[in-house]
Amino acid sequence: MAQITRLPGDDDKETAMSESAQDRPLLTEIDHIAIAVPDLDEGIAYYRETFGATVDHREIVERDGVEEALLKVAESYVQLLTPTRDDSTVAKWLANRGGPGIHHVGYRVDDCAAALDAVKRQGFRVLDEQPRPGSRGTTVAFIHPKDALGTLIELVQE
């Protein structure tokens, strides 16, 4: 965790804490839990047949080399994602893991740029230096799992 030494300006820190940590927590919803699968239709069938969950949105995200299916659960989604090409990071992840599993978690935020800045201010590494387009018209940024309790976190602004 980043060591931040503050001499003058400790008051600012306290003000920032009361604004961000108390009055305005940055995470407004678990946007999605992402499960990487080798076969999207099989993944969809599992959730439909077992839990009666149905596809709300399906999209190929060329940039990331994935196709995803979103199953709506209350205000959140179960996101099933599968690689569309061999050099996709999800293809490598599946090969490395040897099968499907939980790939990342998406946290919904009001302002992706502000949330990303909050992560950087803590001295934590990010995978996207700037917010970028995600699926279903969202704005997203990934932060580095090594600095985030081993968790690949996607910040999602609707």
Place this chain on the structure above:
Amino acid sequence: MAQITRLPGDDDKETAMSESAQDRPLLTEIDHIAIAVPDLDEGIAYYRETFGATVDHREIVERDGVEEALLKVAESYVQLLTPTRDDSTVAKWLANRGGPGIHHVGYRVDDCAAALDAVKRQGFRVLDEQPRPGSRGTTVAFIHPKDALGTLIELVQE
């Protein structure tokens, strides 16, 4: 008027679909995303300092050999969990993984026993044959990740 040919059994099929998949999907909320950590206080500090998320509930679950902290995000939780003894499955999971990470996902259901039966009816293995007490007064059951897209799923009834 259109001629609609119906084979015997179509009624049954339609009724079953409308009850389970359409009108009453079993998953009502992503109850929690569980992140296993070697040090609970460090995990809590990460979420507080980075995202302003605070602990809503903290509990030692002796049966599972874990202590957990629940950070509320809308109607869901980020659940940080850490082992309280060396023979806890979470202790083994952390040792095997070599660090913290996403351990499981909890899906909220209206009726844990009914949801567990739905899983068994599909022929899928479960870790709990019967619902049992979870943290914060819930009733829970875990289903086997090998039959669930490599995902350790906890069914949670409030």
